[in-house]
Amino acid sequence: MYHISDVKKYLRCPKLFWLSEREEALPFNSYVRLDEAVTTLACEKLEIKEHFLGTRGDDPQKTLDAMKEMDWIVKGRFEYKQLRVKIPFLHRNGDVWDVYFLFCGNRPKDDDMNFYCASTWVLKMNKIPLGEFRVLHFDENYVRGDKLSAQELFKITSMFYNDKGNPSKEIKETIQKRMRNLEETLNNMDEVLKLDNVECTRQNKCTKKNKCRFYETCFPDEAQIPNDSILTLVSSQYKYEMFEDGVDSLKDAIPEKIEGSRQQYAQIMASKMGGLYVDEISLRTWMKKIKMPITFLDFEWETYAIPPYKGMKPYDVLPFEYSIHILHEDGEIEHKEYLGTKDCRLKLVENLISDIPSTGTLIAFNAEGAEKIRLKEMAAQFPQYAKNLMDLYTRMMDLSFPFALGTVYDVRMRGYYSLKVIMSFMENQTGYHDLDIHQGMDAVFQWRLLDKEIDEVDPDEIREHLSAYCSMDTYAMVVVFNWLKSLLKKSDN
Structure with missing residues (x-):
């Protein structure tokens, strides 16, 4: 059937x-x-x-x-x-x-x-x-x-x-x-199921929108490709064609077969420059906008198809956790967090406003697609705190910006610039692989067990895992930010 x-x-x-x-x-x-x-x-x-x-x-x-x-x-x-x-x-x-x-x-x-x-x-x-x-x-x-x-x-x-x-x-x-x-x-379909094997043919739909979960099964050799392989070229229609024609490295990309985005340029230049490309002028300009103390912020949230609480619409989200790491002028790092259950929106907002310094820059990774949207939503739901929340909104900058714009590229990113990927090659740093929760949706699934008060789970253990994961996100931002600063220091020496 x-x-x-x-x-x-x-x-x-x-x-x-x-x-x-x-x-x-x-x-x-x-x-x-x-x-x-x-x-x-x-x-x-x-x-x-x-x-x-x-x-x-x-x-x-x-x-x-x-x-x-x-x-x-x-x-x-x-x-x-x-x-x-x-x-x-x-x-x-x-x-x-x-x-x-x-x-x-x-x-x-x-x-x-x-x-x-x-x-x-x-x-x-x-x-x-x-x-x-x-x-x-x-x-x-x-x-x-x-x-x-x-x-x-x-x-x-x-x-x-x-x-x-x-x-x-x-x-x-x-x-x-x-x-x-x-x-x-x-x-x-009946005939296919009778076969002992089905040949793989790489097509655009293998990675279009969401990479097929069997991609590594079908093409295991790609996991072994060099960091600067032409197959890591982002948003490329012709990378497989170039690969089949014998182009192995990004630095040998055929000009007529690249789309010419800033990310692609950064990748090719990194390959030519020994593995790292930095647009120093662009990075320095971005850094100058950042004011101390710096607050690194990350939310975790649940998405509800049907609004469970008053004032919510279909597919509204409910932030249930935040972590902040505050980097002070003297280099001291301070950590604060909040984790609630049920309708914890108001308490989260009040704690957030209290925990974040009244001055300085807020930084989030993919702020434009996540944290800034959450702040606007909370401002609409709680107008009594709208001014405070929109102040945080205007002070926020996006840590993914230098990577999304091709300002910085390290070939070890292999075409990706998520926080986890960048953190993975930071020296002397523990990473996400040591945690019990490894990605955002895992955190949501764990929180559902906590929020629904399921008897079979240990609430203290779940809280510990959620805290560790969310705080790792903001700690990782501190590490990546300091790495970007170090790239400019190297150029100054």
């Missing part, structure tokens, strides 16, 4: 599908927290009372039998040619059935047409006459009051949205245009 996720894997890459079928299933932890029963809330929105409710493992015939008696089918299972789908809502409308998809997001787009089309195809193959197509989705403007309102939380649309957030394409018409017969695809 196949699910739509299997079809999507196969269409992306047969090898991905083949490997996934041989992989032991791992525990699933969602990036987004969804504590509420979405289906129950959606039933309230649709004012469904009498209905058939499907469950995992149902024989599809059970759903077909229920359709003879009931006007509403909720989470019905259907199957054709081993492809099983779950349809969120079907409603009898005369001689046809209206389809209601459930999108747990703010604006449904036409970027998951494999799901919509495959679901519809299975219904059609079961000879179910279909009427209108609609999608239930969250209203991004809904602000929760004391109680959650299902009527206000959801919107119902017959249109897909474009990137600007405007209705653009009719759902039914789009599905009809893009739907195709999947029988050949399903037959091919």
Whole structure:
């Protein structure tokens, strides 16, 4: 039996599908927290009372039998040619059935047409006459009051949205245009699973958006490539082509086959200069804007699909922890932190304002994409502290700037400039590998255990792990900042 996720894997890459079928299933932890029963809330929105409710493992015939008696089918299972789908809502409308998809997001787009089309195809193959197509989705403007309102939380649309957030394409018409017969695809999937091995072919989609989790399995030799290999060239359409043509090193990149970004320039120059490139003028200009004392700040936060507390919107985040390291003029380093549970937003804000010095520069890594956004969100939610929080916002600078702009590049970065990567080659420093938590989402998963007060876990141990991880982020910023300062000192000597 196949699910739509299997079809999507196969269409992306047969090898991905083949490997996934041989992989032991791992525990699933969602990036987004969804504590509420979405289906129950959606039933309230649709004012469904009498209905058939499907469950995992149902024989599809059970759903077909229920359709003879009931006007509403909720989470019905259907199957054709081993492809099983779950349809969120079907409603009898005369001689046809209206389809209601459930999108747990703010604006449904036409970027998951494999799901919509495959679901519809299975219904059609079961000879179910279909009427209108609609999608239930969250209203991004809904602000929760004391109680959650299902009527206000959801919107119902017959249109897909474009990137600007405007209705653009009719759902039914789009599905009809893009739907195709999947029988050949399903037959091919059967044949692929019979094979002892599937050959790998490197394609752009191997690393597009998110690198395939099997990338190292398919191309193990790439882990052994030199630090300045042409394969580390960022945002390059032709790096594999150059590699196949015998170009091994960044310094030998073919000018006609590079896009010419500042990051690429920094990489190529680092290769030519023995491993390190520093644009001293640019770095010095950036450094001059920084005032003492310097406060290095890092937040950890949870993302909620459905707002759990008053004043929150769908997909709002809740910062639950921060760490700060304060670098004083005399070189002394001071550390402060906060970790809360439940609705700890207000207490976190008050502690943050109290802990950060009233003068000097704030620094975060990827501040523009994270910490500065969090400060603006908190200022909107707690207007009584808006002035204080926006003062922090205006004093904040982004430590990733010198790396993102190609001001500094060390070939040991191998095309990446995350804080963990840079920290990994700092001399005489312990790193993230010594921690029990190794990445941000691991911290979120651990906090969920703490926040939900699960009996089987030790809250003190989780607090210790969360504290160690978050404080490592701000400590690492201190180390990287001092390294950048040392690069300028070397040029002065």
